[in-house]
Amino acid sequence: MRPTPSSASAAELRLAYALVFLTPAxxxxxxxxxxxxxxxxxxxxxxxxxxxxxALLLGALCWRELLAKRAQLRAEAGRFIVLGALGMWVCGAFVYIGGRSTTAINIGLLYAAAPVLIALASALWLRERLGPAQGLGVALALGGVLYILCKGEWSALAQLRINPGDAWIAVAVMCWAAYSLLLRAWPSVFGPTARLTLTACGGIVVLIPFTAWEALAWLPTELSWRAVGLVLLAALLPGAAAYAAYSVMQRVLGAARVGVVLYLGPLYSAAIGWAVLGERIEPFHGVGALLILPGIWLSTRR
Incomplete structure (x- = not known):
């Protein structure tokens, strides 16, 4: 039986709540x-x-489990392909395609809409109860995201325009919601690390033909140390570490509560943009934070 907020140990809960604030970074x-x-x-x-x-890094940590349970792999192979297509192909390549014509903070803002989809679908499909406090938390956090999106001017929402890059990100957001729900709905005999390793392998199977098409017909890549550095950076932090943390949080807290961690994206992306890209942090970011952070607490509290 999977742990729930009421059955998980105190150590598991402390780890899961700490990961709520670490994973978006x-x-x-x-x-x-x-x-x-x-x-x-x-x-x-x-x-x-x-x-x-x-996949290589994660596999090195769980190869004994993969070897011991290799007989059960065939039963779940189709699910790993589906999860890999959603989480590694769409939520991987589509974000990089969108990043060619939109900003980092826009990516964070659009991904912050995913918790609403996850919370509603969890209540309807997975029958996860979303109490009044959690509902209020979702509303507060969404309000903070919208306040940042319109830069403190609510009238600006009517004038928003979506560029092609934002459209690619919007597709990735919808697929992330589906990935989150299926991860919770489909039980697995594999532990979190082994399951993520196999899901990554499923994503690799889907990515290979698209990568070949991209190289031959659209956008060839020249091997360079800078390209290798970007691959390693993406693999270590937002890849293996972030997805493993997300799996742990889902197992302990549930899909609806964990989905709200994406609300921290606009705050973190604004901070990173300021520190790394020299972008300004405006007063409306602070007001948005005052709405988002209490929303996170209410949405994830026991």
Whole structure:
């Protein structure tokens, strides 16, 4: 039986709640990678390299379990392909394609809409109860995201325009919601690390033909140390580390509560943009934070 917030140990709960605030920072590194990649490495090549390295690292940690349970692999192989397509192909390559024509903070803002989809679908499909406090938390956090999106001017929402890069990210957001729900809905005999390793392998299978097409017909990649550095950075932090943390949080807290960690994306992406790219942090970011952070607490509390 999977742990729930009421049955998990105190140590598991402390770890899961700490990861709520750490994981979005790991993912935001991927937004920087998406902005640095154009002109260095093609989107599918970057995603394939990222998950190939991540699969090797994760596999080194769980190879004994994979070997012991190899007989059960065939029963779940189709699920790993589906999860890999959603989580590693779409939420990998599509983000890098979108990053060619949108900003890092826009990526964080769009991904912050995913918890609403996850929370609603969890209540309808997985029958996860979303109490009044959790509902209020989702509303507060969403309000903070919208406040940042419109830069403190609510009238600006009516004038928003979506560019092609944002459209690619929007597709990735919807697929991330589906990935999160299926990860919770489909039980597995494999532990979190082994399951993530096999999911990454499923993603690699899907990515290979698209990477080949990309190299032959669209955007060839030249091997360079900078490209290798981007692959390793994406593989280590927003790849293996972030997805492993997300699996642990889902197992302990549930899909609806864990989905709200994406609300921290706009705050983290703004901070990283300021520290790394020299972007300004405006007063509306602070107001948004005052809404988002209490929303996170209410949405994830026991």
């Amino acid at each position: 790991l993912w935001c590194v991927n937004y920087l990678v998406a902005r640095w990649a154009p002109g260095v490495i093609a989107p599918h090549a970057l995603a394939l390299g990222r998950w190939s390295v991540a």
